[in-house]
Amino acid sequence: MRKVLAAVATASYETRVQEFAVPSISPNSGLLKVEMVGVCGTDVANYRHISDPRILGHHVVGYIEQIGADAATKWGVKEGDRVAMEEYLPCGQCERCREGLYRACQFTDSRRGGMRYGNTSIGIEPSLWGGFSQYMYLHPSAVVHKMPEHVPAPEAVFTLPLANGFEWMCLEANVGVGKTVVIQGPGQQGMACVLAAKAAGAEKVIVVGRQTSIRRLELSQQLGADAIVNTTTENVVDRIAELTDGNMADVVVDVTSGGSEPITQAFQIVKNRGLVILAAYKYAKVPEWDSDLVLAKSLTVKGLRGHSYRSVKMAINCIASGTFPISILQSHSFGLNQVDVALRTAGGEGEPNPLLVAVEPWA
Numbered sequence: 001m002r003k004v005l006a007a008v009a010t011a012s013y014e015t016r017v018q019e020f021a022v023p024s025i026s027p028n029s030g031l032l033k034v035e036m037v038g039v040c041g042t043d044v045a046n047y048r049h050i051s052d053p054r055i056l057g058h059h060v061v062g063y064i065e066q067i068g069a070d071a072a073t074k075w076g077v078k079e080g081d082r083v084a085m086e087e088y089l090p091c092g093q094c095e096r097c098r099e100g101l102y103r104a105c106q107f108t109d110s111r112r113g114g115m116r117y118g119n120t121s122i123g124i125e126p127s128l129w130g131g132f133s134q135y136m137y138l139h140p141s142a143v144v145h146k147m148p149e150h151v152p153a154p155e156a157v158f159t160l161p162l163a164n165g166f167e168w169m170c171l172e173a174n175v176g177v178g179k180t181v182v183i184q185g186p187g188q189q190g191m192a193c194v195l196a197a198k199a200a201g202a203e204k205v206i207v208v209g210r211q212t213s214i215r216r217l218e219l220s221q222q223l224g225a226d227a228i229v230n231t232t233t234e235n236v237v238d239r240i241a242e243l244t245d246g247n248m249a250d251v252v253v254d255v256t257s258g259g260s261e262p263i264t265q266a267f268q269i270v271k272n273r274g275l276v277i278l279a280a281y282k283y284a285k286v287p288e289w290d291s292d293l294v295l296a297k298s299l300t301v302k303g304l305r306g307h308s309y310r311s312v313k314m315a316i317n318c319i320a321s322g323t324f325p326i327s328i329l330q331s332h333s334f335g336l337n338q339v340d341v342a343l344r345t346a347g348g349e350g351e352p353n354p355l356l357v358a359v360e361p362w363a
């Protein structure tokens with residue numbers, strides 16, 4: 001029987017291509033032939049601080065290679081179907097799962113000993129828990145979504161980031177016609193928020209970023225952003241006031257990777273009774289944060305992470321519609337033996353100008 005090749009993150013900043021046995025499939029499970037995987041910021045963070053060896057990569061699109069009869073019935077898919085995967089492996093039984101909030105199920109929370117795709121030890125059989133692999137094991141708790149054949153792979157692997165965009169902008173922030181949204185940080189998540197806000201009919205979408213991200217800021221305009229603000233050359237508060245005729249933003253979402261300054265800024269550029277969404281970890285305190293502003297402006301602050309089944313469907317519908325030129329986000333693609341370069345590039349330590357970095361295990 002053939003073997004499976006996978007790139008295993010073995011230590012910090014190190015991956016090695018290893019061989020694994022093809023798992024045997026029960027009536028409840030299956031095997032996915034991985035087509036393409038988008039590299040996520042979470043993959044980069046895990047790559048930098050690896051605890052025990054694991055196959056990273058969880059923005060996965062692929063083809064059902066093999067599937068048990070029960071799984072085929074429950075998931076509504078058959079061998080040969082193209083699917084996009086969620087990273088979660090929810091139990092389906094707990095209160096969170098029953099409420100549809102399965103991203104909060106403790107069995108899929110890797111920080112609490114749970115398992116999820118792209119962040120589970122190879123010591124747990126059958127080891128194929130990540131996308132940087134020719135095949136991925138489809139666990140009975142896997143969440144799969146059919147992906148139409150006409151969607152280009154680089155767009156298909158944008159499903160999960162875009163699902164976050166729809167979750168935060170549409171389902172949590174009620175962005176729609178007439179709303180003004182400011183997005184801090186023109187990375188994958190920022191672009192996803194631009195797309196979701198525009199798809200929802202937002203009147204004005206403004207993207208804020210540094211001079212070093214000027215290319216991304218310009219790309220955000222090609223995706224539909226109405227204006228950009230360069231924090232290196234412009235005063236953000238003044239500029240947002242100017243762009244909104246002094247009204248400021250209904251919703252501000254922070255998806256910048258480092259530094260707490262965007263958070264203090266968010267509270268200044270949001271309008272009275274507006275909403276500030278914190279959606280990127282800082283791994284640091286925000287010392288200059290003025291909590292009185294929350295009171296004085298009657299603000300709502302939400303910390304948000306992840307997506308729901310519904311927002312993934314919204315993302316797939318948006319991508320499949322071809323309304324937005326999502327392909328322009330793709331910046332790099334690498335094979336299995338270059339997963340290190342892919343992860344470094346996505347983390348800003350490899351090839352220049354990363355945005356959507358992908359891995360193609362069969363390339």
Ligand SMILES: [Zn+2]
Nearest residue numbers: 040041042160
């Ligand atoms: Zn991710």
Ligand SMILES: [Zn+2]
Nearest residue numbers: 091094097105
């Ligand atoms: Zn659960």
